[in-house]
Amino acid sequence: MxxxxxxxxADAYDPNPPESELEAHLPTKRMVVxxxxxxxxxxxxxxxxxxxxxxxxxxxxxxxxxLHRGFQKSCENVTWTQCLPYTDRLNYVSALMNNFxxxxxxxxxxxxxIPERAKYIRVIGSExxxxxxxxxxxxxxxxxxxxFSAFLYGIEARELIVDRxxxxxxxxxxxxxxxxxxxxxxxxxGWVAKVLKTLDKVETLASEVDAxxxxxxxxxxxxxxxxxxxALDAMDxxxxxxxxxxxxxxxxxRKAHPYWVYDQLNFDVPIGENGDNFxxxxxxxxxxxxxxxxxxxxxxxxxxxxxILNDWRIALPPKSEVYGTIEGVxxxxxxxxxxxxxPAGELYHxxxxxxxxxxxxxxxxxxxxxxxxxxxxxGFAILSGIARMVExxxxxxxxxxxxxxxxxGGEVEx
Amino acid sequence: MSEFAFDHTAERFPDAFVERYRDRAGGDxxxxxxxxxxxxxxxxxxxxxxxFRLFLSMDAVDRLLLPDNNPRYEVVYFLHSFKLNExxxxxxxxxxxxxxxxxxxxxxxxxxxxxxxxxxxxxxxxIGHPDLRRILMYEEFQGxxxxxxxxxxxxxxxxxxxxxEDIFRGPGTNSMx
Numbered sequence: 001m002x003x004x005x006x007x008x009x010a011d012a013y014d015p016n017p018p019e020s021e022l023e024a025h026l027p028t029k030r031m032v033v034x035x036x037x038x039x040x041x042x043x044x045x046x047x048x049x050x051x052x053x054x055x056x057x058x059x060x061x062x063x064x065x066x067l068h069r070g071f072q073k074s075c076e077n078v079t080w081t082q083c084l085p086y087t088d089r090l091n092y093v094s095a096l097m098n099n100f101x102x103x104x105x106x107x108x109x110x111x112x113x114i115p116e117r118a119k120y121i122r123v124i125g126s127e128x129x130x131x132x133x134x135x136x137x138x139x140x141x142x143x144x145x146x147x148f149s150a151f152l153y154g155i156e157a158r159e160l161i162v163d164r165x166x167x168x169x170x171x172x173x174x175x176x177x178x179x180x181x182x183x184x185x186x187x188x189x190g191w192v193a194k195v196l197k198t199l200d201k202v203e204t205l206a207s208e209v210d211a212x213x214x215x216x217x218x219x220x221x222x223x224x225x226x227x228x229x230x231a232l233d234a235m236d237x238x239x240x241x242x243x244x245x246x247x248x249x250x251x252x253x254r255k256a257h258p259y260w261v262y263d264q265l266n267f268d269v270p271i272g273e274n275g276d277n278f279x280x281x282x283x284x285x286x287x288x289x290x291x292x293x294x295x296x297x298x299x300x301x302x303x304x305x306x307x308i309l310n311d312w313r314i315a316l317p318p319k320s321e322v323y324g325t326i327e328g329v330x331x332x333x334x335x336x337x338x339x340x341x342x343p344a345g346e347l348y349h350x351x352x353x354x355x356x357x358x359x360x361x362x363x364x365x366x367x368x369x370x371x372x373x374x375x376x377x378x379g380f381a382i383l384s385g386i387a388r389m390v391e392x393x394x395x396x397x398x399x400x401x402x403x404x405x406x407x408x409g410g411e412v413e414x
Numbered sequence: 415m416s417e418f419a420f421d422h423t424a425e426r427f428p429d430a431f432v433e434r435y436r437d438r439a440g441g442d443x444x445x446x447x448x449x450x451x452x453x454x455x456x457x458x459x460x461x462x463x464x465x466f467r468l469f470l471s472m473d474a475v476d477r478l479l480l481p482d483n484n485p486r487y488e489v490v491y492f493l494h495s496f497k498l499n500e501x502x503x504x505x506x507x508x509x510x511x512x513x514x515x516x517x518x519x520x521x522x523x524x525x526x527x528x529x530x531x532x533x534x535x536x537x538x539x540x541i542g543h544p545d546l547r548r549i550l551m552y553e554e555f556q557g558x559x560x561x562x563x564x565x566x567x568x569x570x571x572x573x574x575x576x577x578x579e580d581i582f583r584g585p586g587t588n589s590m591x
Contacts (some may be wrong), residue, residue, distance in 0.1 A: 065550035072535075073559060077566050077585040108439050238524035249496065251468070257497055311443040347439040347491055348503055350470075359471055361490060365480055376471035376492070384527035413550055 035398070037066055048398070055395050060387045064413050070414035075373040078105055079339025080180060083373060086176040090377060090411040092113040093136050093176045094129035096165065097353045098411075102180050102375075104259060105153040105349040105360035110180070110342050112309060118182035125168065125177065126351075127291040128195075132161040133286040133354035133406075134291075135206065141281060141403040142213050145222050150212045151258060157205035157375070160198045167191055179316040180340055182308030199292055206288050214285065223278035227389045227401030230275060237388070238381030241356025242283035243405055247275035253352035261359040264301070267294050277397075280404040305382055314340055339368025355379050355406055377411035416442045416502045419464050419495070421443075423457055430434055430454050432507070443503045451506055455521050458493060458502060466502055468494040474536040478562040484509040487538060491518070497548035508538055517543040535560035 035048040045066040058352040075083040087102045088095040100122045139154025169177040231247040252269040254262040270286035272279030308315045312331035323326030344366035350359035355377030363372035380406045430450035434548040470492040477483040487508040494501045517540035518525035529540040530549040537558035
């Protein structure tokens, strides 16, 4: 037990003594630093106000809203189908999952089931985009920790998937694919064979990324034990997806409440244990492999048949009917001008997007337009917990933490 | 779907629920008395038979244009239990004058940002919230944009906007093109 210090000695006391007596004493004082709104290591436009004591973060306060576009207000003023382009812009890295998630919720609110082939195509599109989303995230982690080549391999693989998505939907990022009741068009000719080839190439590139990063000493040192959150805190904040599973909690909407045809496909859900950056990274690497499995199985099992319901109150009639019959013209006109009459009611429905549970709370007043479209973007809840993950840690740990939670401005800021 | 959770809660707090019903998709709803909101949330989270620990989401609805619009606002909550593998759907009704509710932040930290969102967009105050600031809109913004009486084109630019004719079409304007 040390003796109590004299008053003079107490004044001169330095809480962080230099390691060697030759080291110069560096007095520090608390300062507030703005990271962003457009810091190069910030995904999109977000401002992080951090209070620093030396290099230690005392308080972090993320300020969001720079990308707010009035998603809900816009949706309330257009027809149900016209909401679709707005949902692209939520998570612009994996737009198909937003499209299909929203459509599923609307279909459930109407109370219809879509054709089997459409369900398979939705699974294939979603899983392709899940691979693309995870590759972008993993590549960006490498990039921001100084490993540029991992990023290039990741983006090369993502670009191949984006090309397949372009062939399927006609757009690289803003897909607006799918309609209430199914899909507006079937798979293009020769697409399945191309996807299989693409998957082989993507698998090779993804394993390059894995080989470059997972056992890389510098990378592991920066990722392991940083940005830790306990399972209890993660649930409290509403973490879902890879960030929750990295804490050791087995929750995946695809398994917990299977939708479309996920119950007929064989795949595993990776679970972590430490809840740190490294585990969140590993979850994504493993999920890429599992998504490969799902796409391959789905391409094998996919049945022939229609891709959209033949119900003219919900889906547009075929063009030959629109140009050839009066009923076709009427149905087309009413669907375009008034929109789908979704019966009055409300529901909460969720699907598993790349970053976690994408939930929709929809309210309909029986008209052709939504009365309320609430979206539960997975990133919003996760970002709200970032202060807990970085406070008391080093400033440099903020960058990998911000990467692994994979905040997407479009969905967080609606 | 969550009948058991609600029955269990109603046994413990007989006056907590104003109404219970099931939506068309099979989801069970409970309308919670605002006075009992904290007790109900705490019970759902901590009771060993329930363990609704995952704070999924919350939002509000402005019922102004619906036939049954008194009280005007509804605040909805969604929680998930891994133990029961189900979600609960709850709502509180809030009147038009000085709308306020107790804050769930002492029970769920995740409610912090969601309550800021509801305050920002609907103007519902949460009593006991540690830091009730706007979250997506800027501090200088007047009004609450998701209220049904806030105009779709009610722009409040901090810097005057240049008149660009092209953007003044579509929903909320006279021209519906």
